[in-house]
Amino acid sequence: MHVLVVHNRYSSAQPSGENRVVDEEVELLRAAGHRVDLFERRSDDIAARSLPGKVAVPLLVPWNPAVRTELAARLRAERPDVVHVHNVFPLLSPAVLAGCADAGVPVVATLHNYTQVCPPGTLHRDGRPCEECVGTVAALPAVRHGCYRGSRLATVPLAVSMTVNRRRWWSGVERFFCISATQRDILVRSGMPAERLLVKHNFVPDPGARREGAGEQLLFLGRLTESKGVRLLMAAWDALAADGGPGVPLVLAGAGPMEAEVAAWAAGRDDVRYAGLYDPAECRRAVARSIAVVAPSMSQETFGLVVAEAMAAGVPAVAAGHGAFVELVEDGVSGLLHRPGDADSLASCLRRITADPAANREMGRTARHRYDQSFSPAVGLERLVEGYRTAIAGRSGGADGAPPVGNTNAGPRRDTGAGRKWGQ
The missing domain is CATH 3.40.50.2000 (Glycogen Phosphorylase B;)
Structure with missing residues (x-):
């Protein structure tokens, strides 16, 4: 299988579990014989931009037209089987979905957080859980509270992106990987299409050493x-x-x-x-x-x-x-x-x-x-590849991306089809 991974890497000053998950999945797929290429941006590169370039970054959060053009051209040239989208903030933007649509390549996306329903992606504010934006059309509460970095101004691009790109995400991605059933429940409750939400826990490489004795x-x-x-x-x-x-x-x-x-x-x-x-x-x-x-x-x-x-x-x-x-x-x-x-x-x-x-x-x-x-690599590989195949089959089954007949992941969350599929 030929996979193109799309990811905006987080700043190296703050080690990111998400960066690690992406790197480990790429390594796992390659070790299994799959071809994996990368389409990336790096938040570290923002510091090297000119002052006008830095000022323009918030404007790219909702939509980066240059990324759409670049990605579509690469997809037409390389023709991967599937595109796997991870983080698109702040330099890639949901324009990557339009690039994939332009080239006719199916998309899966891992939802590492709650940015589909919460601008900062945490469902947490002022030391307590918060779901004020879950299920809303516009994320006005997040702007009012300045949920991203304590700043209303910094929150605006995220809130705008979440609002204007909601339908694009929901229609442009064949399958979403939720990394827990709890996350899936919240997203379904927010109105996301349940039939496209699969539960795929992250895997963890075997550390090679286990605890001996009682610990210290x-x-x-x-x-x-x-x-x-x-x-x-x-x-x-x-x-x-x-x-x-x-x-x-x-x-x-x-x-x-x-x-x-x-x-x-x-x-x-x-x-x-x-x-x-x-x-x-x-x-x-x-x-x-x-x-x-x-x-x-x-x-x-x-x-x-x-x-x-x-x-x-x-x-x-x-x-x-x-x-x-x-x-x-x-x-x-x-x-x-x-x-x-x-x-x-x-x-x-x-x-x-x-x-x-x-x-x-x-x-x-x-x-x-x-x-x-x-949570082992063997289980992670099986679920990852099966998710890709389900997405490809969904695309080939019709333009609306409906799941093929017999897909046990379809239907409401309470049917627990996704849980059975993934052996939870």
């Missing part, structure tokens, strides 16, 4: 923001420490807006260590040394790579009991779920996960088994 630390690994639950974790840990502590250190690794606050909080403490930003090898080693990975996100995560990575290493997770985490973690079996936003509940789970090493090891074994069944 609790680990937070991710972006240091309030939405990721960092401040909640700090409050829960302080409560634990005041009550004698769990007897093991907490390690926080990552970067982000709260970096200085986290470093100051950890300074001078024996029970907390701020490790900064780990490279991929350091991440794998840190996970394998952990009693549990902590994922206390305040947002409804669409997936949760760090939890799947912990499962691959035979390490249970303590995660917020909402979003995709409830699909990844079976409470009390492969990890623990705490009440979202509740510091006392999180503290209780952290104490519980460290109190019984035998139960923890059993949770780790169960987590690894779940990884083998659902």
